[in-house]
Amino acid sequence: MEEKAFIQELLNPKTQNQAFQKLLSEYQRPLYHHIRNIVLNHDDADDVLQNTFVKVFRYLKDFKGESKLFSWMYRIATNEAITFINQKAKRNGMTSEALQSKIVDNLKADDYFDGNEIQLKLQKAIVLLPEKQQLVFKMKYFEEIKYEDMSEILGTSVGALKASYHHAVKKIEKYMTTD
Amino acid sequence: MKEFRLDENEKITSGFSVPEPYFDDFQSKLTGRLADKETKVRSLFSHKKAWFFAAAAVLIIALCIPILTQNSISSREIDKATLETYLSYNANLSDDDIVELLDEKDLQKIKIDLSIEDKDIEDILSTNANLEEYLIN
Numbered sequence: 001m002e003e004k005a006f007i008q009e010l011l012n013p014k015t016q017n018q019a020f021q022k023l024l025s026e027y028q029r030p031l032y033h034h035i036r037n038i039v040l041n042h043d044d045a046d047d048v049l050q051n052t053f054v055k056v057f058r059y060l061k062d063f064k065g066e067s068k069l070f071s072w073m074y075r076i077a078t079n080e081a082i083t084f085i086n087q088k089a090k091r092n093g094m095t096s097e098a099l100q101s102k103i104v105d106n107l108k109a110d111d112y113f114d115g116n117e118i119q120l121k122l123q124k125a126i127v128l129l130p131e132k133q134q135l136v137f138k139m140k141y142f143e144e145i146k147y148e149d150m151s152e153i154l155g156t157s158v159g160a161l162k163a164s165y166h167h168a169v170k171k172i173e174k175y176m177t178t179d
Numbered sequence: 180m181k182e183f184r185l186d187e188n189e190k191i192t193s194g195f196s197v198p199e200p201y202f203d204d205f206q207s208k209l210t211g212r213l214a215d216k217e218t219k220v221r222s223l224f225s226h227k228k229a230w231f232f233a234a235a236a237v238l239i240i241a242l243c244i245p246i247l248t249q250n251s252i253s254s255r256e257i258d259k260a261t262l263e264t265y266l267s268y269n270a271n272l273s274d275d276d277i278v279e280l281l282d283e284k285d286l287q288k289i290k291i292d293l294s295i296e297d298k299d300i301e302d303i304l305s306t307n308a309n310l311e312e313y314l315i316n
Contacts, residue, residue, distance in 0.1 A: 042201075112197065123194065
């Protein structure tokens with residue numbers, strides 16, 4: 001179905017419920033994993049995913065269709081996740097980098113992390129990267145999002161994204177080799 | 180030591196897992212939250228109403244300012260009786276002090292007030308029993 005027609009179904013009170021169910025079934029899993037990769041913890045990811053869909057539902061009428069619905073939703077999810085992690089860090093009196101390092105250090109004790117040593121080491125390598133490189137690496141490596149879509153979501157050129165990913169990979173490989 | 184290469188190794192997943200019924204329950208949880216949000220929009224004390232009441236309060240206060248100012252000015256004025264009583268019993272003013280405060284017009288008026296008829300002088304002199312004593316001394 002054409003995206004514009006689907007948006008009209010979402011806005012029409014008669015077709016709204018069915019259209020929203022379809023939107024959820026299509027996007028709840030990929031958006032959850034996208035958010036989870038940023039906030040790292042399941043309960044936090046659940047909160048942020050709910051906030052994301054509440055905002056999508058509330059601002060859908062203002063959606064101009066200048067970008068794809070998919071990238072618009074990912075943009076909301078990314079902003080919500082980053083805002084959440086910054087606020088949580090502020091509440092705990094630390095920087096967001098320090099908070100993420102602390103969460104990664106405690107991943108072994110997390111009920112919803114069943115990664116092996118390599119997976120844990122990769123998470124520790126990622127958390128050392130600058131914020132933008134972390135985001136680009138996670139979206140490309142774990143979520144396999146195309147550079148063109150990522151460019152629309154993050155508002156960054158494809159060239160800059162490729163450079164970020166390249167730098168991230170080099171740093172991660174160095175960490176995985178030596179540490 | 181062999182160099183680690185991401186593209187040469189088997190794909191490493193994030194390692195994050197999700198509680199089993201999470202995605203099945205998510206829709207009902209979200210629907211409940213959206214319904215809550217919609218109810219909250221109908222709050223009796225909306226921001227618009229708060230601004231309306233605030234504007235009304237400011238307007239009422241603004242309208243009261245001239246009345247309050249007028250009252251406070253009039254209450255500062257001292258009525259003549261109070262002033263007279265104060266000057267009679269408390270003020271440490273000599274006649275010269277009072278004369279200094281009066282202008283020419285006031286002084287003329289006082290002179291007129293004080294003009295005494297000959298007849299009045301005669302009456303005072305004839306009725307005053309102590310007059311002779313004063314004249315002798």
